[in-house]
Amino acid sequence: MQDVLTIGDAMITMNPKQRGPMRFTTEFERKIGGAELNVAIGCARLGLQTGMISRLGRDEFGRHIFNNLRGEGIDVSGIALEDNYATPVNFKETLENGNGRTFYYRFPSPTEEITLQHIKEQLSGQPKVFYITGVFASLRPENVEMLREALRFAREQGVLTAMDPNIRLRLWSREEAGEAIRSLLPYVDLMLSGRDEADMLFGVQSLEEHISSFQSYGIERVIIKNGSEGAAGKSGSGETVHQSAEKVEKVADTVGAGDGFNAGFLYGLLQGYPLEKALKIGSAGGAKVVQVAGDNEGLPLLEEVEAVLGNEERLKR
Numbered sequence: 001m002q003d004v005l006t007i008g009d010a011m012i013t014m015n016p017k018q019r020g021p022m023r024f025t026t027e028f029e030r031k032i033g034g035a036e037l038n039v040a041i042g043c044a045r046l047g048l049q050t051g052m053i054s055r056l057g058r059d060e061f062g063r064h065i066f067n068n069l070r071g072e073g074i075d076v077s078g079i080a081l082e083d084n085y086a087t088p089v090n091f092k093e094t095l096e097n098g099n100g101r102t103f104y105y106r107f108p109s110p111t112e113e114i115t116l117q118h119i120k121e122q123l124s125g126q127p128k129v130f131y132i133t134g135v136f137a138s139l140r141p142e143n144v145e146m147l148r149e150a151l152r153f154a155r156e157q158g159v160l161t162a163m164d165p166n167i168r169l170r171l172w173s174r175e176e177a178g179e180a181i182r183s184l185l186p187y188v189d190l191m192l193s194g195r196d197e198a199d200m201l202f203g204v205q206s207l208e209e210h211i212s213s214f215q216s217y218g219i220e221r222v223i224i225k226n227g228s229e230g231a232a233g234k235s236g237s238g239e240t241v242h243q244s245a246e247k248v249e250k251v252a253d254t255v256g257a258g259d260g261f262n263a264g265f266l267y268g269l270l271q272g273y274p275l276e277k278a279l280k281i282g283s284a285g286g287a288k289v290v291q292v293a294g295d296n297e298g299l300p301l302l303e304e305v306e307a308v309l310g311n312e313e314r315l316k317r
Helices: 035-045 060-071 116-123 134-138 141-156 174-187 195-202 207-215 257-270 275-290 302-308
Strands: 004-007 011-016 028-033 050-057 079-082 089-094 100-105 129-133 160-164 190-194 221-225 231-235 241-243
Touching: 004 035, 004 116, 011 060, 028 035, 028 060, 035 050, 035 060, 035 129, 035 134, 035 257, 050 060, 050 116, 060 079, 116 141, 129 134, 129 141, 129 257, 134 141, 134 174, 141 160, 141 174, 160 174, 160 257, 174 195, 190 195, 190 207, 190 257, 195 207, 195 221, 207 221, 207 231, 221 257, 221 275, 231 275, 241 275, 257 275, 257 302, 275 302
Parallel strands: 004 050, 004 129, 011 089, 050 079, 129 160, 160 190, 190 221
Antiparallel strands: 011 028, 089 100, 221 231, 231 241
């Protein structure tokens, strides 16, 4: 049985070899990325049985991503290579402080070939968690209804549903994103939202108010990530738990930090850990990611997380 099953658009990511505006960047390094792909890799590195539903172009980039996912130990039975599509690509711009922008070249997406029936077939294996993001929803209007039906079906199968809104305003408008994502919330059991996304959905509020807004849709567990300020979480009617961010000496690249947090939190949740410990593992995962250039290269192994938590000594030499 899979611990985590996700669905999304896997991409080739072209990372700049120098910092500054992309128009002045002359060299890039090929890597792989995508919000759901990052979480899948993060979960697999922590030892969770992980699967992904996706479609890739039947080209060299598609084969590269497929082989990388398989090498990470991810179940790729839900992934296929499609004719007549190019594998999506994005180019990153990284500034001196580690922040930056992403420029997408992803349409038409091979994920257009994913059907609801295929999703249901994968969910019939009854993974413990079905994880989605707003990125897949944004790729075309039909995906929103398909995800809604998939979430309904997952619940019928006894699968816990988890979501990160992951709003990409380069892919749809704030209004489109808000309407679509709010329509999915009644079918979500666990929310893993960044504060920025929560602000887009409900307006600027405190973390506690955002948690209440999400829980008003019937969501049992709500986590709000707040970057370097840490995170806050609440389960049911319990107290809100605040977790400070792990200290990082130097930030190399902030992309993928939220995905690293999500993978760590899902690991803690599936181990049955209390909310406080699951949040701490999530924070450790996010901190590891930002110290390495690339979307997922910094995603830690379980032993590295244990070292951050002080449970295992990590020898340097």
